[in-house]
């Protein structure tokens with residue numbers, strides 16, 4: 001019996017698909033003198049296209065070469081041009097859009113895309129880099145922003161002590177007309193200081209600066225100064241995400257201290273406080289009956305002086321201020337906390353109280369407007385952007401150059417992806 005190979009098998013057998021293409025251009029004028037050129041044969045130009053039928057696809061473009069017949073003209077021969085494969089390009093315009101879109105919307109890497117395209121890493125990235133820079137330069141990307149957030153993170157954890165280890169990210173926290181938040185990363189600059197943030201703000205246009213109504217910040221003085229100096233007309237607000245994180249840090253510190261005081265060693269897997277280290281940092285409203293029972297049981301066993309329990313309650317109250325039904329109720333709760341926490345007998349909780357008191361204006365500013373007021377948990381933005389950044393860094397196994405890192409996280413966290421805002425405050 002004769003086996004007839006189907007076209008699909010033939011493609012699968014190939015390592016790559018090669019498409020031979022030609023244009024139907026019949027005539028061309030010399031780019032120097034405009035005289036009608038005469039044909040001078042063809043030259044092949046190979047370029048990787050977006051993958052097709054599950055294999056890498058190569059365009060073999062049989063490019064026309066033209067010759068200028070005018071003897072006095074400096075141009076002797078020239079080859080035809082087409083926007084689909086720009087001059088000397090290794091990738092077709094379609095392949096560049098395909099790869100850049102994948103980095104923007106999917107969780108993938110340059111190495112994976114290069115493999116699909118059948119080109120090496122640098123060939124892929126060089127083309128994507130230009131396209132990414134072009135997308136980020138789009139006018140209107142920074143238009144209409146009313147709420148601005150700022151956050152710092154370490155982009156190169158392995159470079160201990162390096163000056164450019166920490167970077168400052170600027171986040172758009174503007175809500176749409178329905179009150180939904182689709183946070184996006186606007187830019188990232190080297191340094192973890194108010195100077196870095198202020199320098200970025202100084203580079204922005206007058207319209208941008210004047211449009212900012214609210215600027216949120218984490219409890220780091222430098223950012224507050226930058227907002228005061230560079231965004232004088234905006235209301236500075238302490239970001240809920242960072243306030244709540246201060247709360248979980250306190251719970252954690254008290255747990256570890258009590259663990260040492262009572263058992264004389266750091267937490268082991270059967271120690272009651274160690275067993276609930278995760279549960280302690282969750283919002284009480286997210287705990288089911290079984291988890292609450294475990295929390296009670298372990299606190300009863302491991303917290304004889306009630307210190308962890310007190311810290312946990314303070315943390316829950318802190319969360320509650322951001323979940324109050326209306327801004328006025330949230331403000332009352334916050335004022336109460338600021339008044340009472342500094343006198344708490346648990347030193348870590350008292351310290352949190354003093355921190356909140358020193359930031360009183362910025363903590364309470366949140367409740368002054370309905371826009372970002374209580375009942376609207378607005379820490380989701382900073383958190384969602386941080387998660388995306390973290391994911392990119394893990395996928396890429398780190399980055400060597402800041403410029404590459406910047407483009408990659410700006411592409412991913414540009415706000416073009418759809419994500420569901422997370423209705424929780426856990427940092």
Ligand SMILES: [Zn+2]
Nearest residue numbers: 030033068073
């Ligand atoms: Zn000519």
